[in-house]
Amino acid sequence: MSTIKDVAKAAGVSISTVSYALNNDKRIPPITADRIKKIADDIGYFPSAAARNLKKRATYTVLVAISDFGGPVYHELLDGIHVRLAQSGYTMIVSTGASTANLLKERSTDGAVISDIHITDETLIQLSKSLRPIIVLDRRLKETNIFNMTIDNREAMRKLTEDVLSKGYQKIAYVHGVHGTYDNNTRFQGFTEAMSAAHENVYREYQGNFTKKSGEWIGEEILKEENPPQMLVCANDEMALGIMEVLQKHGKQIPGDFGISGFDDIELSSYVTTKLTSIKIDHFGWGKKIAEALLSLLKDEDAPTEREKGVLKIRDSY
Amino acid sequence: MSTIKDVAKAAGVSISTVSYALNNDKRIPPITADRIKKIADDIGYFPSAAARNLKKRATYTVLVAISDFGGPVYHELLDGIHVRLAQSGYTMIVSTGASTANLLKERSTDGAVISDIHITDETLIQLSKSLRPIIVLDRRLKETNIFNMTIDNREAMRKLTEDVLSKGYQKIAYVHGVHGTYDNNTRFQGFTEAMSAAHENVYREYQGNFTKKSGEWIGEEILKEENPPQMLVCANDEMALGIMEVLQKHGKQIPGDFGISGFDDIELSSYVTTKLTSIKIDHFGWGKKIAEALLSLLKDEDAPTEREKGVLKIRDSY
DNA sequence: GTGAAAGCGCTAACAC
DNA sequence: GTGTTAGCGCTTTCAC
Numbered sequence: 001m002s003t004i005k006d007v008a009k010a011a012g013v014s015i016s017t018v019s020y021a022l023n024n025d026k027r028i029p030p031i032t033a034d035r036i037k038k039i040a041d042d043i044g045y046f047p048s049a050a051a052r053n054l055k056k057r058a059t060y061t062v063l064v065a066i067s068d069f070g071g072p073v074y075h076e077l078l079d080g081i082h083v084r085l086a087q088s089g090y091t092m093i094v095s096t097g098a099s100t101a102n103l104l105k106e107r108s109t110d111g112a113v114i115s116d117i118h119i120t121d122e123t124l125i126q127l128s129k130s131l132r133p134i135i136v137l138d139r140r141l142k143e144t145n146i147f148n149m150t151i152d153n154r155e156a157m158r159k160l161t162e163d164v165l166s167k168g169y170q171k172i173a174y175v176h177g178v179h180g181t182y183d184n185n186t187r188f189q190g191f192t193e194a195m196s197a198a199h200e201n202v203y204r205e206y207q208g209n210f211t212k213k214s215g216e217w218i219g220e221e222i223l224k225e226e227n228p229p230q231m232l233v234c235a236n237d238e239m240a241l242g243i244m245e246v247l248q249k250h251g252k253q254i255p256g257d258f259g260i261s262g263f264d265d266i267e268l269s270s271y272v273t274t275k276l277t278s279i280k281i282d283h284f285g286w287g288k289k290i291a292e293a294l295l296s297l298l299k300d301e302d303a304p305t306e307r308e309k310g311v312l313k314i315r316d317s318y
Numbered sequence: 319m320s321t322i323k324d325v326a327k328a329a330g331v332s333i334s335t336v337s338y339a340l341n342n343d344k345r346i347p348p349i350t351a352d353r354i355k356k357i358a359d360d361i362g363y364f365p366s367a368a369a370r371n372l373k374k375r376a377t378y379t380v381l382v383a384i385s386d387f388g389g390p391v392y393h394e395l396l397d398g399i400h401v402r403l404a405q406s407g408y409t410m411i412v413s414t415g416a417s418t419a420n421l422l423k424e425r426s427t428d429g430a431v432i433s434d435i436h437i438t439d440e441t442l443i444q445l446s447k448s449l450r451p452i453i454v455l456d457r458r459l460k461e462t463n464i465f466n467m468t469i470d471n472r473e474a475m476r477k478l479t480e481d482v483l484s485k486g487y488q489k490i491a492y493v494h495g496v497h498g499t500y501d502n503n504t505r506f507q508g509f510t511e512a513m514s515a516a517h518e519n520v521y522r523e524y525q526g527n528f529t530k531k532s533g534e535w536i537g538e539e540i541l542k543e544e545n546p547p548q549m550l551v552c553a554n555d556e557m558a559l560g561i562m563e564v565l566q567k568h569g570k571q572i573p574g575d576f577g578i579s580g581f582d583d584i585e586l587s588s589y590v591t592t593k594l595t596s597i598k599i600d601h602f603g604w605g606k607k608i609a610e611a612l613l614s615l616l617k618d619e620d621a622p623t624e625r626e627k628g629v630l631k632i633r634d635s636y
Numbered sequence: 637g638t639g640a641a642a643g644c645g646c647t648a649a650c651a652c
Numbered sequence: 653g654t655g656t657t658a659g660c661g662c663t664t665t666c667a668c
Contacts, residue, residue, distance in 0.1 A: 001425075001448050003661055014639045019663060027637060044447055049424035050377070051661035053368035054644050061426075069396045069412070075388040082415060091420045093411040094387070097400060102409045106367035107319075108379075129362055130319050212589075241589065271530075271559065271589045321645055332655045337647060345653060369645035372660050 002045045011039045022047070061091040062294060063109040065100040067116040072238070072266040073283060074115075080287020081113060088295055107131055111294050114138065117181050133297035135290060135305070139182045147297065149290055149305045153183060153263075156279045156310035157190030157233075160261055164231055164318060165194065169259055171203040173229035175218060175239050177210040184210075187235050187263060203229045208239045215242020222258075223250055230259060231318060237262035237278055244274060244317065259318025263310075275315035281308065320363045329357045340365070379409040380612060381427040383418040385434040390556070390584040391601060392433075398605020399431060406613055425449055429612050432456065435499055451615035453608060453623070457500045465615065467608055467623045471501060471581075474597045474628035475508030475551075478579055481630060482549055483512065487577055489521040491547035493536060493557050495528040502528075505553050505581060521547045526557045533560020540576075541568055548577060549636060555580035555596055562592060562635065577636025581628075593633035599626065 008015040013036065021028045021036040028036075053059045062085055066074050082092045095103055100119065104112060104127045114124065115137040128134050128145040135147045164172060174191050177184040195202055206221065208214035215234070219242060222228050234240035240262035244254055254260055254274050265280035286308045293303035326333040331354065339346045339354040346354075371377045380403055384392050400410045413421055418437065422430060422445045432442065433455040446452050446463040453465045482490060492509055495502040513520055524539065526532035533552070537560060540546050552558035558580035562572055572578055572592050583598035604626045611621035 005661080015662080016640080016664080017638055020638085023663085029637075032637085044444065046423040046425070046448060048372070048661055049421075049426045050368055050371035051644090052424075052663080054366070054372050054646085055661080055663045057644070059368070068393070069387070070393040075386070078387045078414075082417065086416045091413070091417040093413055093417065093421070095409070095411055096396075098404045099400065099409040099411065103367075103411070105364040106370075107364070108367045126362065130364060245589070268586065268589060271563070271586060273591065323645080333646080334648080334656080335654055338654085341647085347653075350653080366645055369660090370647080372662085373645080373647050375660070 002043045004045070004047070006043055007036065007040045007045050010043060011036050059108065059110050060089065061093060061109040062291075063100070063103050063112040064092060064094045065104075065112060065114045065116045065119065066094060066096055067118055068096055072268055073264055073281075076283035077115075077287040077290075080284040080289075081291045082287075084288045084291030084295070090295070104131055111135075111298055113290055113294065117178070133294055135294055135297075137290070147293065147303065147305050149286075149293060150182065150186075150307055151281055151286075152307035152309050153186035154190035154193070155307075156312070157187045157263065158194045159190075159312050160263075160277075160279055161191050161194035161233060162198075163312060163314065164233060164259070164261065165198045165200065167259075167318065169231040169318065170200075171227075171230040172200065173204040173206060173232050174202060175206045175208050175215070175232055175234040175243070177208060177235035177239065179207065184235050191233055206232075208235070210236050210238060212238045212242040212245075215239035215244075216246050217242075219243040219246025222247065223252075228258075232258060232260045234260065234262050237264045237266045237268065237276060240276055240278075240317070241268065241272060244272070244276070248274070255316065255318050261318055265313050274317050276317045277315045278313050279310040280313045281310045320361045322363070322365070324361055325354065325358045325363050328361060329354050377409075377426060377428050378407065379411060379427040380609075381418070381421050381430040382410060382412045383422075383430060383432045383434045383437065384412060384414055385436055386414055390586055391582055391599075394601035395433075395605040395608075398602040398607075399609045400605075402606045402609030402613070408613070422449055429453075429616055431608055431612065435496070451612060453612055453615075455608070465611065465621065465623050467604075467611060468500065468504075468625055469599055469604075470625035470627050471504035472508035472511070473625075474630070475505045475581065476512045477508075477630050478581075478595075478597055479509050479512035479551060480516075481632065482551060482577070482579065482636060483516045483518065485577075485636065487549040487636065488518075489545075489548040490518065491522040491524060491550050492520060493524045493526050493533070493550055493552040493561070495526060495553035495557065497525065502553050509551055524550075526553070528554050528556060530556045530560035530563075533557035533562075534564050535560075537561040537564025540565065541570075546576070550576060550578045552578065552580050555582045555584045555586065555594060558594055558596075558635070559586065559590060562590070562594070566592070573634065573636045579636055583631055592635050594635045595633045596631050597628040598631045599628045 004015045004018050008018045018036055021033040085092045111133040113135045117138050125143050128143055132145055135149050140148050206218045208218055240260050244260055262276045262278040265278040293305055296303040322333045322336050326336045336354055339351040403410045429451040431453045435456050443461050446461055450463055453467050458466050524536045526536055558578050562578050580594045580596040583596040611623055614621040
């Protein structure tokens with residue numbers, strides 16, 4: 001492993017000249033610079049990130065922390081963030097679980113995007129004191145170095161619920177995701193808002209955890225009920241898909257016997273026979289906006305951090 | 319942002335004592351060590367990764383490079399790697415595209431696991447000279463610091479094809495994934511081996527690219543044929559699912575009019591009505607083995623890098 | 637236009 | 653048991 005010293009020696013110049021040349025400093029004439037670059041190349045020299053980071057107190061790297069690699073929603077979001085970051089020469093790294101805490105604490109990146117409900121608010125607030133800009137996607141936090149970019153769940157779910165209501169549905173139940181999470185709370189808020197406005201009572205509430213499995217359990221539960229709901233407004237697509245699968249397997253018609261709606265409009269919905277009515281989020285576009293905002297924050301500029309809108313995709317499931 | 323100096327000053331000791339205390343050096347008596355740790359905590363001190371990395375010439379971080387965040391196969395693999403790495407105090411970071419090259423070049427991690435066909439062999443070989451252990455999952459490379467851990471595609475696909483043959487199928491076609499990739503090549507090899515052994519001709523070959531969309535196109539193509547194949551052995555599940563969807567949508571029976579098989583046994587298969595016969599890979603377990611091997615290599619120990627076996631999951635699609 | 641040298645925040649050898 | 657100090661590989665100020 002060669003260092004800048006080796007290059008300097010091989011080129012017969014000082015290490016500072018090598019540094020200037022490699023960083024395209026205008027003081028070095030192109031001829032010299034090219035010669036040095038050529039030599040560096042031949043030697044197989046690459047600057048050490050550790051040394052540069054230490055000296056510059058910057059890493060040109062951004063961390064995106066997610067709760068797991070399985071979620072169907074992350075794909076496009078990560079792509080969106082990555083694309084925009086790459087344009088500006090930033091490196092994006094992704095982590096989960098314990099790794100995330102390590103990376104944040106030790107300032108391995110210049111900024112971070114957090115979408116991992118396993119990280120507590122307290123940890124984040126503590127960390128925000130050493131790591132400058134942190135954008136959170138999965139909660140709302142009012143803190144100096146923390147910026148919020150969330151999806152306008154409430155508004156979207158209100159619209160969806162209004163649409164359900166307009167179709168004449170009664171006995172409308174709500175299927176919760178993980179209790180206490182931003183996404184679940186705000187989606188439920190939008191739902192109740194629309195229900196109250198229409199003077200409708202919430203017929204029943206089910207407690208799921210955003211997974212397809214939890215949807216399946218709820219589906220079984222519904223099958224056993226004497227007076228089941230007519231309509232199931234679900235906090236996300238995966239649960240809706242789970243419920244739908246179980247109900248259909250038992251001969252229920254959707255729509256007909258039951259109406260179902262989701263949220264997120266995940267790609268999976270296209271693998272399924274009855275197309276799910278859902279809220280589509282442009283995760284790729286949103287990812288680009290998030291990166292854009294983070295880039296501004298890294299330059300100490302203000303950044304727009306408005307809520308991302310969802311659009312109602314009416315299909316066949318109610 | 320506080321440094322080790324601040325802690326030393328606050329504790330009235332030298333920076334080396336702080337360093338020793340924080341790294342649990344036995345020379346520092348527990349009382350002192352605890353006092354110093356407490357102070358570090360109060361100050362909100364965390365060691366800088368950059369400084370430590372530079373000094374120790376190690377990062378205790380491992381990179382996993384994948385080709386995109388969307389693939390349904392990566393989820394469990396990443397979880398498996400992460401779990402094992404975390405046990406040994408290593409941090410795992412994941413990257414795609416341009417970011418991967420940056421991280422590898424600048425030695426931001428101590429080792430790497432590569433599953434990204436966009437990275438050329440040449441790049442990898444060049445990089446392997448500075449970054450010590452690299453495990454590749456998506457190709458076979460014989461190079462000093464590069465280790466191969468691949469799935470035994472050939473053997474698995476041979477078994478599957480033998481099973482197809484034993485069911486009496488004729489007019490058997492193969493659906494290729496991305497041309498030239500390790501996975502596609504070796505799966506096709508296994509297929510042809512079994513076919514030759516049974517003195518069967520390959521009825522037809524279709525060229526897909528591992529995506530569901532490409533499966534759909536192939537499905538359309540098949541519908542137009544006068545003498546379509548009876549059986550479609552696909553290089554992966556996603557293409558098989560795409561074909562199945564199109565054929566079923568046009569009233570074809572599976573099995574019956576067509577038999578179909580996949581490879582990978584992705585979770586998605588469970589969203590679909592006709593369960594796909596496929597090769598199940600224990601990606602989580604494999605991930606743990608990969609991490610185990612990398613950990614050994616990082617300690618300069620030998621590592622077992624045998625091929626991962628797949629198991630045939632016979633279900634309903636042929 | 638180029639070089640000498642300081643210093644980023646740590647670790648660890650060595651001295652006491 | 654604790655402190656002093658060199659040095660990891662760079663960037664950048666300041667001289668020349």
